[in-house]
Amino acid sequence: MAAEAHSTATLRLTVGDLRIAHPITVPSGRVPATEVVPALQGLVNAVVAAAEAASVRDGGAISCRKGCGACCRQLVPVSRTEGERLLALVKTLPGERRERLRERFAAAETIIADAGLADRAGRSDRELSQAYFALAIPCPFLEDESCSIHPDRPLVCREYLVTSPAELCAGPAQEGVTPVPVPKVSMAARHVQGDDEDWFPLAGLMAWAAARSRKSERRTGPEWVQRFLKGIGRK
Ligand code: SF4
Incomplete structure (x- = not known):
């Protein structure tokens, strides 16, 4: 079988005060959007690395460490494209691990539903984030x-x-937390597969999977990347 063809280009972006030049490689042919997620991960990593370097130059020291999961109790907004990629990843895990994950997702979804947060309609992002974080x-x-x-x-x-002491991240109102000002390039992924904002809270991945539309478009890798780049800075 012939190897899949790939296209490579160097993306030059100005996001906030940061200038990024990042090589990106994606499939040349028509693929589902999930196929370009690794390339988008590399791009976001490059933006984060530039923001981190700028913060360190300004005297900030990153305090995030392995084993500190305080931020992993926040509402984590995930785009449809990333959701589909995560579902594919979960499918590859050994059965026992999949089962543990299934239980954890079911427990999370029950807490979210009991708190009345399963329906996001009529709530601002801020209100929703605070309500989620309070559920821990x-x-x-x-x-x-x-x-x-x-x-x-x-x-x-x-x-x-963050550059503030790690223990502050676990505080109820996260008072005193100083995040590194990283441009939120990730938000562009919400528009990759359509004009409407398409995201859900990560803790609701399995509930979202059960209800989602399975219609999936194919485009070339460069086309998907263009759609992502168009979404940067979009509200
Ligand atoms: S996927 Fe979950 S555990 Fe991993 S970094 Fe994000 S919030 Fe934390």
């Missing part, structure tokens, strides 16, 4: 306070870094 639901992928899918974690998880 650990992300189902959190194990021993570390991310069990670290290389595959969602884009937005990569963008959260």
